[in-house]
Amino acid sequence: MEIVDLYDKDKKLTNMQVSRGVKVPKGYYRLVVHMCIFNKEGKMLIQKRAPHKHWGNKWDISVGGCAVAGETSGEAATREIKEEIGLDIDLTNTRCNFTFTFEDGFDDIYLINVDDIELSSLILQESEVIDVSWASMDEILTMIKNDEFIMYYESYIKLLFEFRNAIDMYSE
Known part of the structure; x- marks a missing residue:
């Protein structure tokens, strides 16, 4: 079972840890990361x-x-990209673009611009990911309305697309 570090309300590491999947105690927070990879056509x-x-x-x-315990946000982002889709993108020394908070955690968001990637070259972690595709903002919003995509707010998806070319973006 994976162990995760817990943080205080100011995103400072505490000396507390819990097993992944265990409810986070009140007043403590876990860290998750999401990476949005965009191609030159502006598709995610x-x-x-x-x-x-x-x-x-x-x-x-x-x-x-x-x-997981002992990882920085950038280390977790780098590991997750490699594990889930087989890409080597080193974010260990990269700041996240923004952080959202949720009930028991912080969600660090990384926006990444890459040259075109052949989908067939990706190595999917079958226990996590069964398919990949490129999609425009409008395609994703339609998928959300059709209950094919996780129910993110429309404004969140628009924010990701609108900020993909902002200063401090990671580019391969």
Whole structure:
């Protein structure tokens, strides 16, 4: 079972840890990361989640996961990209573009611009990801309305696309 570090309300590391999946104690927070990978046409790489996962068989943004004990946000992002889709993108010394908070955690978002990637060259972690595709913002919003994509707010998806070319973007 994976162990995760816990943070205080100011995103400072505490000396507390819990097993992944265990409810986070009140006043503590875990760290998750999401990476949105965009190609030169401005389309986002999306993944279809494995059937047994929470939100199984639904499409999601490029890559996401939980930081494990001892990992920084950038280290977790680098590991998750490699594990889920087989890409080597080093984010260990890269700041996230923004952080969202949710009930029991922080969600660090990385926006990544890449040269074209052949989908057939990606190595999918079958226990997590069953398919990948490139999608425009409008395609993703339609998929959300059709209950094919995780139910993100429309404004969140628009924010990801609108900020993909902002200063401090990671580019391959």
